[in-house]
Amino acid sequence: MRRRVLTAVGATGYDAPRMTRPLPLKNDRVLRAFRKQPVDVTPVWIMRQAGRYMPEYRAIRAKADFLTLCKTPDLVTEATLLPIDLLDVDAAIIFSDILIPVEAMGMELVFTDARGPQLPKPIRDRGDVERLKAFDPETLTGFVMASIRQTNRALDGRVPLLGFAGAPFTLATYMVEGETSKHFYRIKRLAYEDPSLLHRLLERLTGVVAEYLVAQVAAGAHAVQLFDTWAGALSPDDYATWCVPYTTRIVDAVKRTGVPVVLYVNGSGTLLEAMADTGVDVISVDWRVDLADAKRRVGGRVALQGNLDPCALYAGPDVIRREATRVLEKYGPGPGHVFNLGHGILPDIPVPHAKALVTAVHEESRVYHRSGA
Amino acid sequence: MRRRVLTAVGATGYDAPRMTRPLPLKNDRVLRAFRKQPVDVTPVWIMRQAGRYMPEYRAIRAKADFLTLCKTPDLVTEATLLPIDLLDVDAAIIFSDILIPVEAMGMELVFTDARGPQLPKPIRDRGDVERLKAFDPETLTGFVMASIRQTNRALDGRVPLLGFAGAPFTLATYMVEGETSKHFYRIKRLAYEDPSLLHRLLERLTGVVAEYLVAQVAAGAHAVQLFDTWAGALSPDDYATWCVPYTTRIVDAVKRTGVPVVLYVNGSGTLLEAMADTGVDVISVDWRVDLADAKRRVGGRVALQGNLDPCALYAGPDVIRREATRVLEKYGPGPGHVFNLGHGILPDIPVPHAKALVTAVHEESRVYHRSGA
Numbered sequence: 001m002r003r004r005v006l007t008a009v010g011a012t013g014y015d016a017p018r019m020t021r022p023l024p025l026k027n028d029r030v031l032r033a034f035r036k037q038p039v040d041v042t043p044v045w046i047m048r049q050a051g052r053y054m055p056e057y058r059a060i061r062a063k064a065d066f067l068t069l070c071k072t073p074d075l076v077t078e079a080t081l082l083p084i085d086l087l088d089v090d091a092a093i094i095f096s097d098i099l100i101p102v103e104a105m106g107m108e109l110v111f112t113d114a115r116g117p118q119l120p121k122p123i124r125d126r127g128d129v130e131r132l133k134a135f136d137p138e139t140l141t142g143f144v145m146a147s148i149r150q151t152n153r154a155l156d157g158r159v160p161l162l163g164f165a166g167a168p169f170t171l172a173t174y175m176v177e178g179e180t181s182k183h184f185y186r187i188k189r190l191a192y193e194d195p196s197l198l199h200r201l202l203e204r205l206t207g208v209v210a211e212y213l214v215a216q217v218a219a220g221a222h223a224v225q226l227f228d229t230w231a232g233a234l235s236p237d238d239y240a241t242w243c244v245p246y247t248t249r250i251v252d253a254v255k256r257t258g259v260p261v262v263l264y265v266n267g268s269g270t271l272l273e274a275m276a277d278t279g280v281d282v283i284s285v286d287w288r289v290d291l292a293d294a295k296r297r298v299g300g301r302v303a304l305q306g307n308l309d310p311c312a313l314y315a316g317p318d319v320i321r322r323e324a325t326r327v328l329e330k331y332g333p334g335p336g337h338v339f340n341l342g343h344g345i346l347p348d349i350p351v352p353h354a355k356a357l358v359t360a361v362h363e364e365s366r367v368y369h370r371s372g373a
Numbered sequence: 374m375r376r377r378v379l380t381a382v383g384a385t386g387y388d389a390p391r392m393t394r395p396l397p398l399k400n401d402r403v404l405r406a407f408r409k410q411p412v413d414v415t416p417v418w419i420m421r422q423a424g425r426y427m428p429e430y431r432a433i434r435a436k437a438d439f440l441t442l443c444k445t446p447d448l449v450t451e452a453t454l455l456p457i458d459l460l461d462v463d464a465a466i467i468f469s470d471i472l473i474p475v476e477a478m479g480m481e482l483v484f485t486d487a488r489g490p491q492l493p494k495p496i497r498d499r500g501d502v503e504r505l506k507a508f509d510p511e512t513l514t515g516f517v518m519a520s521i522r523q524t525n526r527a528l529d530g531r532v533p534l535l536g537f538a539g540a541p542f543t544l545a546t547y548m549v550e551g552e553t554s555k556h557f558y559r560i561k562r563l564a565y566e567d568p569s570l571l572h573r574l575l576e577r578l579t580g581v582v583a584e585y586l587v588a589q590v591a592a593g594a595h596a597v598q599l600f601d602t603w604a605g606a607l608s609p610d611d612y613a614t615w616c617v618p619y620t621t622r623i624v625d626a627v628k629r630t631g632v633p634v635v636l637y638v639n640g641s642g643t644l645l646e647a648m649a650d651t652g653v654d655v656i657s658v659d660w661r662v663d664l665a666d667a668k669r670r671v672g673g674r675v676a677l678q679g680n681l682d683p684c685a686l687y688a689g690p691d692v693i694r695r696e697a698t699r700v701l702e703k704y705g706p707g708p709g710h711v712f713n714l715g716h717g718i719l720p721d722i723p724v725p726h727a728k729a730l731v732t733a734v735h736e737e738s739r740v741y742h743r744s745g746a
Contacts, residue, residue, distance in 0.1 A: 237699070267642075267661065269643035326610070
């Protein structure tokens with residue numbers, strides 16, 4: 001599988017991402033922190049930073065349904081830039097959805113505001129897995145690559161642009177459950193009853209995700225984040241079985257392009273060491289992990305991203321500053337911390353609260369980077 | 374507060390639980406394991422073991438709505454005994470709901486099959502907290518105490534009977550959110566914006582829960598479990614603030630009666646040490662914690678209960694045996710393990726699968742107790 005990915009890389013010229021990134025970055029704090037290099041202040045971005053909580057985003061969504069937005073580079077560029085203009089975050093992340101490559105593999109995908117993503121014909125047997133289409137990122141998800149190129153032109157080097165993908169287990173969960181699940185019982189039942197079929201599906205997805213992320217880097221993504229959101233529903237043994245080998249191969253393929261890789265799992269308190277074993281550069285932790293404890297456990301091997309409780313942004317600016325400062329204190333001095341929420345920003349947070357967070361992180365973190373760049 | 378509890382205990386004579394427990398137990402494995410004493414095989418019971426997955430339970434529910442069932446000792450006794458008769462588990466747990474004392478404090482409580490518990494008039498301000506009624510377990514929740522006495526008579530000493538209560542933070546979450554919440558944003562907002570009000574509510578609940586559990590012991594409960602189900606949504610610092618002091622006081626009050634106390638939190642991977650700090654005898658862990666890791670971290674201070682993934686019971690008996698054996702291996706030889714699921718049994722599990730689990734635990738665990746009682 002690793003060889004197949006690299007062949008694809010060579011064949012399409014994806015091993016030359018520099019070609020598509022001619023602009024020097026005016027603000028490279030996030031990339032420096034991902035690489036544990038000194039910075040002047042702790043960089044910050046926010047998961048789902050372009051989203052429903054912003055009136056400006058809702059205005060874009062009024063023009064197009066969610067999937068159409070994802071497939072229209074002009075609109076993607078507009079949405080991706082919103083938090084750069086409005087919040088002063090230190091990174092942009094390309095506006096998209098983790099299920100885009102799943103749709104490209106031939107699965108019907110529907111988004112409803114009330115119920116989130118729906119896959120009306122979920123994977124039920126081996127035939128469903130075998131019928132999944134071969135994936136080619138430039139032809140099947142060319143709109144993502146075009147959006148990355150266009151967004152980078154619009155950003156003009158102000159901040160780095162992050163690419164992203166869902167990790168195989170989380171994508172497989174959606175493909176088997178057909179929707180966001182509470183107990184994940186179909187995917188777990190499959191794991192218990194037909195492990196070879198689930199491994200086969202994860203194999204397919206590993207190739208897809210690796211090619212998809214390498215293509216994003218070739219198009220100009222300065223770093224990528226792998227979302228294994230639902231992996232936190234697994235026991236550590238099951239995480240080792242169903243996630244670590246596949247994630248490791250993807251990380252390996254992407255790191256050969258030279259960009260940092262971030263891995264996020266929601267509920268990763270018992271998984272940090274196994275996540276670090278995948279070779280990622282950065283682990284993005286949720287708020288239920290004590291950041292000082294995470295640093296002690298895996299900080300020697302990876303940079304850390306996180307980890308304010310998204311609910312803290314319901315509070316006013318003073319409380320937000322206090323809570324942000326607590327997170328900064330937990331990480332303490334030294335490089336290797338990118339501030340973020342522990343999960344995506346909630347849809348009813350006031351925009352000024354998000355802005356207050358970014359300001360507080362930049363101001364309160366200076367003390368930890370006295371010898372910084 | 375502690376003094377107030379003890380005064381109440383003294384005043385109502387609850388410090389003599391032996392009076393109501395004249396029967397010697399024929400099977401005391403669970404109590405021995407809670408106390409880390411030797412046993413012949415690892416004892417097992419199942420959270421929500423009397424529940425919707427059982428046709429016999431659904432037949433009882435056909436006679437009465439959920440709250441009426443909770444308040445009718447004949448029906449409670451019948452429901453509580455079902456898993457003893459049908460599954461051969463090593464403990465009974467009194468059939469009830471954690472919100473029963475909340476209703477007794479004057480809050481309207483409605484159960485619907487579709488949406489679970491609903492509190493139509495949730496706590497919104499200090500006035501709502503001050504208006505909560507004074508609690509007296511024997512007058513306001515006498516049906517629970519009557520049910521415990523009647524169930525123990527029906528059990529005739531076959532297995533111990535467990536009492537239980539929700540912990541203050543989890544009860545407060547329901548009281549403030551008004552229903553099962555996904556993000557717990559109202560309770561967290563309260564914690565950020567009016568911490569003294571939340572502390573006041575938790576103070577009230579601490580007294581209530583302590584008196585309620587002490588009354589259950591006086592009525593004949595052989596041990597009690599404290600469910601702080603939603604505390605896993607908190608960061609370790611927030612758990613230390615909002616849960617540890619209150620839980621500690623309850624544990625202290627109950628332990629003075631001489632019975633073991635179990636503490637369950639769903640998603641406790643980063644909280645085990647703080648949970649042990651409360652002085653509980655047993656920590657009940659969910660499946661996302663590696664049991665060997667939990668034993669290494671807190672096994673010197675507490676017994677452990679758990680921790681099979683509830684989804685494993687969707688698989689057939691052979692897989693159930695394999696997965697149960699994996700859990701037993703994780704804990705390894707020696708006393709101090711009570712087998713359970715990591716969360717409540719799911720409503721669509723076939724009863725024979727639950728029975729297969731109990732049989733497998735009893736058979737496969739014998740090897741770990743060669744010198745056992």
